[in-house]
Amino acid sequence: MSKRISAKYKIDRRLGENIWGRPKSPVNRREYGPGQHGQRRKGKLSDFGTQLRAKQKLKGYYANISEKQFHRYYVEASRLRGDTGENLIGLLERRLDAVIYRAKFVPTVFAARQFVNHGHIQVNGRRVNIPSYLVRPGDVIEIKEASRQLVVVLEAAALGERDVPDYIEADHHKGSARFVRIPTLSDVPYPVHMEPNLVVEFYSR
Structure with a gap:
């Protein structure tokens, strides 16, 4: 198994979603976050928080690739013709x-x-x-x-x-x-809702 395999379900729990749709995901048993404060009621996320969460979810899905590499995909997607969010998904799926x-x-x-x-x-x-x-x-x-x-x-x-x-x-x-x-967002069988448009908003601030 890869070096990151032991940490992959931490991504699930932190986000509160079974992002790979795996039957062993701890989110299937506990939808709240990890730690002693995980069950506290969560406040409403700010616009920045919503965008950050969308970025963490998409980045985590692809084996939690590095922030530097993920940002490079955004830069490349913004240079291509068409919708930047769709271009980003296309690059990740390639x-x-x-x-x-x-x-x-x-x-x-x-x-x-x-x-x-x-x-x-x-x-x-x-x-x-x-x-x-x-x-x-x-x-x-x-x-x-x-x-x-x-x-x-x-x-x-x-x-x-x-x-x-x-x-x-x-x-x-x-x-x-x-x-x-090259697929579009609607072609990709994500188990959870992905929002590349929010990722674009996060990086274009």
Whole structure:
């Protein structure tokens, strides 16, 4: 498991939402926050607090990527044509670890990051071990042949808690997937409501 795996459910509890839709999330049992003051009534969030929470939720969802890297995605999204929030989602979904997770090659996005880091993935026939590598429409992502029978891969393919979205074509028998197109917010199967427009407002203050 990756270095951050033990902390992932702390993100859930802090936000009070099961952001990955996992059955083991502590939020399924306790919706209040952690610590001795977790059950206190929460006051209404300010505009800044609402924007910050939206940013923390989206950033945490993608294996809690660093603030520096997440801000770079915002800057890049703002340079592209069209809606900045939609562009931001498109960039995040193009990350190689996100594609591996969406294709159900691994059970969690944290495991996806580690899977790529350990050199189990090829893109268009070439080994890529950078989780933040951005795939393009038409790219073929494959699990290295020697890694296709790993327990984590077989278990992930059998998971019934989520489906492969239609912007990815996955063949679990061959251990391959094709990134068909860049998705919009409505295409992405988030288990919770994401608000990239609030993330844009947070950074554009």
